[in-house]
Amino acid sequence: MNRLRRILGSDLLWSFTRSPGAMIAATVAFGLCLCALFAPLIAPQNPFDLASLDLMDARDPPVWLSGGDHRFLLGSDSQGRDILSAIFFGARISIGVSLASVALALVIGVSLGLVAGYFGGRVEAIVMRAADVQLTFPAILTALLINGAARAVLGPGRVAGSEFWVLVISIGLSFWVQYARTVRASTLVERHKDYVAAARLIGASAPRIMFTHVLPNVLGPVLVIATINLALAIITEATLSFLGVGLPPSQPSLGTLVRTGNDYLMSGEWWIVFFPGVALAALALSVNIIGDWLRDALNPRLR
């Protein structure tokens, strides 16, 4: 109860109700997440159930155009799959990959940043040098390289089934640098504070001090970076899937839907690519706006 009151009375909520952009974005993102979460319950059709697909229904236009079928609100694809259901399930996979890869980047980056900032010396030098080298390249390129290496390790043909984790690892490993740098910078400040000295005096071990005492004090900026990174991860996942090195058509994310739909663009069946594209853009844009708003609300200096 007390906590609820604190949330209701907070600056954050006040700032939220004052920014219509953030409210619209949050509604869109929340709605898409709900659709993704409850996809099996609310989708008109299970796009993975091959028995329910009928090639006779293939390439039906959206319901408001002539030739549209009331069962396929946004039309159907080349296999008679309902586009709307495919979007629900695709968003589920896209959001899943993005959340998992941001979590992975967060764990790696925060741990390395804490260790580098707390111990300093050679550990710090190595971690920060690695960060410098990786920062030389755009994240999408790093993700592509890790992806290619993972394919070579698994061997051709054995990637099937593990694409989800290959993606999570390649995106996660290409986003850790920013967390490591931020956390290191704050840890450098925190480690000289009295509470750390006190914890050391009562004999707490280094990992205990780092993870239970310092960590909560350096997490603020990390959450903002994580939100903005989530939008980036959604776009990176979609891009990798679009490039054909992400999720396969049998387990499509929004990016894969755009990739497969793209083949029908030339013959004029625009809805197969258009609606998944709109869903993807809405998801990325709304998460981006929330991230921007969060950054401004939590850190007025950055405005």
Next chain:
Amino acid sequence: MLHYVLKRIGGAILVLVVVALIAFVLFRFVGDPINQMVGQDVSVADRERLRQMLGLDDSIVVQLARFLWNALHFDFGVSYQFKEKVTTLVAARFPATFELSLAASIFAIVVGIPVGAYTGIRPKALMSRAFMALSLIGVSLPTFLIGILLIYVFAVRLQWLPSYGRGETVQIGFWRTGFLTKSGLAALVMPSITLGLFQLTLIARLVRAEMLEVMRADFIRFARARGLSERAVNFRHALKNTLVPVVTIIGLQIGSIVAFSIITETVFQWPGMGLLFITSVQNADIPVMAAYLMMVAIIFVTINLTVDLLYLAIDPRIRLGSAQA
């Protein structure tokens, strides 16, 4: 000053060495190169002979030294998927990527700077607000969606422009150019807009921010007081002073244009290095990946180093700072 220069050059060399080591590890330990090169029906004895021929049974140190030596000559061996020398493959694809990146950069600069200057001079104007809203959408949209949208509107609906390929090209020496034919130029339009759009928003936003800053400065007020025309104040005095950071960003962005050309080349089936790279990732073609990695690293490191050294010429604080150290 010498200390600063040496440190930057040292850092650049370090990046290149690390990337070369990663490329070597990829090449040597990720999957068995022999298995990737030959079919399943090749006998064990033949495999061993190939292994000896390629020097894959030498010690790791010897192999590493040979790899680095070859990399210095840009020799990365034979592509697994095309059975051709990687150098030949990359050299054939390089002009396409270069011309696309050049066109995209020119588009981004020629449109981005005026738009940024306009929105900076008139931040409250309707056009400026519209641009700022559009640019947020532009930054959040994945590149490939923009490309697909352009293809649908201009190739499928209006049929003004071709949707894929380079059009007709002309061979001049080793260089295959699309700049000299009408269809080559038409094919260049949509890919360069797609590739340049992100840089355009970046440049415009930067010019806008710098202009807003400069317009408040005393020397602008003084220029107005002297009775100079609006045009002279805005362009001769204000815009000129924003250009140093803008040139820096443009320089640094050349690297990401090369990287993002992978996506644009896939959307438009543009036969450049990016398309070659993406097929090599799909097929785990390590020699091509290693060569692309080294090439991109060289481009990035050279640009970063140039920008750092240019700063040395522009910003006296760096010179003084290192003199004291």
